[in-house]
Amino acid sequence: MTDVQPPVLEGSRCGVCDNVAFPRSRGCQRCGAEAMQVIDLGRRGTVWGFTVQRFAPKSPPYVPPADGFVPFAVGYVELPEGVKVEAVLDCDDVADLEDEAVVELVATTPVPRFTTTRVFQEV
Amino acid sequence: MSDVSIIGAGLSAFGRQPGVSGREMAVSAIRSALADAQLQWGDVQVAFGGSDGAGLADTLVADLGLTGIPFTNVKNGCATGGSALVSAVNAIRSGQAQIALAVGFDKHPRGAFDPRAEDWGLDAGYGDAGLMVTTQFFAIKIARYMRRHGITDQTLARVAAKAYRNGVLNPNAWRREAISEHDILTADMVNDPLTRYMFCSPGEGGAAIIVASEDVARSTGLRPVQLLSVATKTRRFGSFEVFSPAVQGTGEPTSVSSDAAAEAFQTAGVRPDEIGVAQLQDTESGAEIMHLAECGFCEHGEQEELIASGATEIGGRIPVNTDGGCIANGEPIGASGLRQVHEIVTQLRGEAGDRQVAGAPKLGFTHVYGAPGISACTVLGV
Ligand SMILES: [Zn+2]
Numbered sequence: 001m002t003d004v005q006p007p008v009l010e011g012s013r014c015g016v017c018d019n020v021a022f023p024r025s026r027g028c029q030r031c032g033a034e035a036m037q038v039i040d041l042g043r044r045g046t047v048w049g050f051t052v053q054r055f056a057p058k059s060p061p062y063v064p065p066a067d068g069f070v071p072f073a074v075g076y077v078e079l080p081e082g083v084k085v086e087a088v089l090d091c092d093d094v095a096d097l098e099d100e101a102v103v104e105l106v107a108t109t110p111v112p113r114f115t116t117t118r119v120f121q122e123v
Numbered sequence: 124m125s126d127v128s129i130i131g132a133g134l135s136a137f138g139r140q141p142g143v144s145g146r147e148m149a150v151s152a153i154r155s156a157l158a159d160a161q162l163q164w165g166d167v168q169v170a171f172g173g174s175d176g177a178g179l180a181d182t183l184v185a186d187l188g189l190t191g192i193p194f195t196n197v198k199n200g201c202a203t204g205g206s207a208l209v210s211a212v213n214a215i216r217s218g219q220a221q222i223a224l225a226v227g228f229d230k231h232p233r234g235a236f237d238p239r240a241e242d243w244g245l246d247a248g249y250g251d252a253g254l255m256v257t258t259q260f261f262a263i264k265i266a267r268y269m270r271r272h273g274i275t276d277q278t279l280a281r282v283a284a285k286a287y288r289n290g291v292l293n294p295n296a297w298r299r300e301a302i303s304e305h306d307i308l309t310a311d312m313v314n315d316p317l318t319r320y321m322f323c324s325p326g327e328g329g330a331a332i333i334v335a336s337e338d339v340a341r342s343t344g345l346r347p348v349q350l351l352s353v354a355t356k357t358r359r360f361g362s363f364e365v366f367s368p369a370v371q372g373t374g375e376p377t378s379v380s381s382d383a384a385a386e387a388f389q390t391a392g393v394r395p396d397e398i399g400v401a402q403l404q405d406t407e408s409g410a411e412i413m414h415l416a417e418c419g420f421c422e423h424g425e426q427e428e429l430i431a432s433g434a435t436e437i438g439g440r441i442p443v444n445t446d447g448g449c450i451a452n453g454e455p456i457g458a459s460g461l462r463q464v465h466e467i468v469t470q471l472r473g474e475a476g477d478r479q480v481a482g483a484p485k486l487g488f489t490h491v492y493g494a495p496g497i498s499a500c501t502v503l504g505v
């Protein structure tokens with residue numbers, strides 16, 4: 001299993017104004033340019049904002065885990081490129097997400113998923 | 124300077140109305156606005172309107188009368204009413220008509236809105252993962268705001284308690300029972316820090332506004348309210364909106380509400396501190412707190428003290444959501460923007476009964492905000 005590549009999110013960088021988008025974009029929201037370069041986004045970032053989903057969302061479309069719904073944290077992670085990416089946030093305790101906590105990407109589907117570095121290092 | 128006035132405002136009942144369609148509520152609101160303006164349907168020369176999910180406004184003529192007027196459907200989310208009003212105002216200003224109608228209505232099923240990821244340009248995975256939930260956005264935004272600007276849970280509860288209290292005073296409100304700050308704070312948490320009683324619910328209702336040229340507004344017997352300005356905007360680069368897979372750009376997000384409010388105030392030549400009564404979008408109580416600052420009524424962070432001092436109560440310096448807002452009236456998406464205008468018209472005429480703001484306010488303000496980053500604001504005066 002040691003040769004498994006770590007997950008990575010693909011974004012795009014505007015060829016005119018350098019604005020970074022996620023997911024990769026067909027046109028720049030900042031300047032309207034069409035020329036986009038596909039880039040790999042940084043895998044580590046800081047929690048920009050978050051909440052907790054306390055109730056099971058409506059199914060469909062929500063697909064709960066096999067052993068049933070448990071509340072989960074959701075928020076935005078600010079990446080080194082400046083873009084804030086919406087993600088599910090794994091943590092032992094939601095308090096661990098406070099104070100611009102550092103988190104690391106652990107999955108890209110069905111949506112980006114980050115985990116607190118403390119949990120990550122225990123894995 | 125104003126060249127367009129509101130001469131009629133009408134609402135249907137708000138809240139659950141089993142067996143009554145959204146279109147019937149729209150017709151009820153239009154008839155109420157016509158009676159208010161002492162007009163017949165045949166006097167209306169052009170109409171604009173819509174709903175998010177309760178049908179096409181232009182089909183209402185089947186019940187109102189087939190007079191042959193141009194009737195344009197509007198579908199613009201929470202800004203549907205505002206966009207219809209802008210179109211009606213422009214029809215008067217251009218000389219196309221002397222009397223124009225704007226109408227908005229909706230009838231949403233019980234429970235949360237049910238958006239599909241694909242309709243929002245998102246991968247289906249966002250639905251699978253449980254991220255197509257509108258309340259998450261509001262919670263993330265206010266939670267971040269509270270950390271940055273020192274706003275407490277108690278202030279969230281104060282705003283919701285005020286909405287229910289004002290609803291008690293409003294015979295047309297859906298929620299007409301006061302709820303204590305304690306009960307609001309200890310209710311089920313939906314998305315931290317927002318509890319169940321801090322949110323509005325998808326609801327039912329219709330609202331109609333009739334605007335007219337100065338010549339018509341001068342007719343005897345009317346109580347015209349001047350539309351000093353109306354502004355609609357979409358989001359600029361760097362904004363933070365519902366169902367965004369990312370927030371682009373650096374620094375703090377831009378605010379479409381700030382943009383629309385600033386334009387409305389500038390066009391009207393009025394400052395926020397001159398406003399005597401205001402309606403601000405309160406999808407949840409945090410939204411009202413943030414919109415106070417985004418629309419220019421205070422600085423970011425001042426809300427904690429401002430709200431505790433009672434300034435936004437009916438008896439305060441800047442009463443906000445005197446009819447109970449979305450929290451007490453529910454959120455029929457197409458109707459809410461025009462319900463807000465209706466309330467300000469009612470207050471400026473001095474006809475708001477038990478919830479009337481004292482001292483005969485001369486200037487009022489309305490604001491709506493909605494997905495995917497739209498806002499409409501008006502400044503009204505007498
Ligand atoms: Zn660009």
